[in-house]
Amino acid sequence: MNAVVAEHVVANNATAERGLLRFITAGSVDDGKSTLIGRLLFDSKGIFADQLDAISRAKHKRTVGDTVDLSLLTDGLEAEREQGITIDVAYRYFATPKRKFIIADTPGHEQYTRNMVTGASTADAVIILIDVSKVKLGDDGSVELLTQTKRHSTIAHLLRIEHVIVAVNKMDLVDYDQTVYDRIVAAYKKFAQQLGLTDVHPIPLSALAGDNVVEATDKMPWYKGPTLITLLESLSVYDEAxxxxxxxxxxxxxxxxxxxxxxxxxxxxxxxxxxxxxxxxxxxxxxxxxxxxxxxxxxxxxxxxxxxxxxxxxxxxxxxxxxxxxxxxxAEQPATLLKTVTADVCWLSEEPLDMRRKYWLKHTTKQVAARVTKIDTLLDINTQERRAADALKLNDIATVSINVQQPLAADAYDAIRSTGSFILIDEVTHQTVAAGMIRIA
The missing domain is CATH 2.40.30.10 (Translation factors)
Structure with a gap:
């Protein structure tokens, strides 16, 4: 960002369809995001022998016996390996004969949602992992998705990520039951419709066992769709910039x-x-x-x-x-000059918003003094309803009004991502406290 400033690298239309694809993994804690990426790298021959040897000898691995803990390929911080969680955004690069990829492995913990926003800001696609063992399936047919699944899906929608892949993971824990998969997919699609997500691709898999990641499996004969890597290779990416x-x-x-x-x-x-x-x-x-x-x-x-x-x-x-x-x-289509900015923001700081004080607003290469003057509405992640609010705390998503000291030449985020995004910076600590997407009526 520029934490929220989009950075597309597709050079021309000739390479757009099968060029570079940036994607992220997102979901709740222990849904298997790091293991999935490790499996993608391992099965697609995207790791070196010395890397494989290093993780096979790792002292913090969580697998039994000689089985390699593939999650360690992306959990690079010592604290991540000790705790078995992802904290920072880890970027990995690999390629198949059909396409090059940049993966961002983002944290599942709620307190690290700010890092997920950073990874999502440049992504063309997102893989939302859902752990079948954590989803509550009621006897009455109800399905309760995890809050983090809803939060990450909401952020993906706000950031206008084009493709959403719903990876229903750990299917081996429910004996590859199609009924469980169908109920979870139906519940997610209903939520996605509330959000306004249209391009949703569900896929059942087991990252640990490798089912439907790179190689197809015979354990789910009822699934007739592509493997994850085949789906990633087929997604169209066109840079409208x-x-x-x-x-x-x-x-x-x-x-x-x-x-x-x-x-x-x-x-x-x-x-x-x-x-x-x-x-x-x-x-x-x-x-x-x-x-x-x-x-x-x-x-x-x-x-x-x-x-x-x-x-x-x-x-x-x-x-x-x-x-x-x-x-x-x-000269024919200049940007809009704004002294008051209306934007959707994701609050990234543990310190709540203080509307009495000034922040620095960083937009492209310009930095101006700014003050949040009004919280228009706060978004309820679970119901997708908006309500009045007088405060913003960590991970809250809201529509706000911001007055800036000097006019900004900006566009709506929906029109041009790079000039429709900004960050707010604490003028004392210099920490990024919010990421914003400008909305222009």
Missing amino acids: HEQPLRFPVQLVARHNGHEANDFRGYMGRIEAGKVHKGDKLVVQPNGQSATVKDILTLEGSLQSAVAGQSVTILLEEYLDISRGDMLAS
């Missing part, structure tokens, strides 16, 4: 020595959305000055054009007052 209007937050103003005759002023940064060509007419936000692109420079030399995802230096025909935090935007 190339089709959006230009958004170029200025990171740095680069100048030659002012005494040189060939003095120039270049604006360095990463194109967050859209395209830019030599000769394009731009607008500088928030001051509204007009500008014309003179040149586009990279380490390799001058370019005729550049697209979202590229880091470039833009030279302008005009001499203008532009500094870090300003935005070069499409």
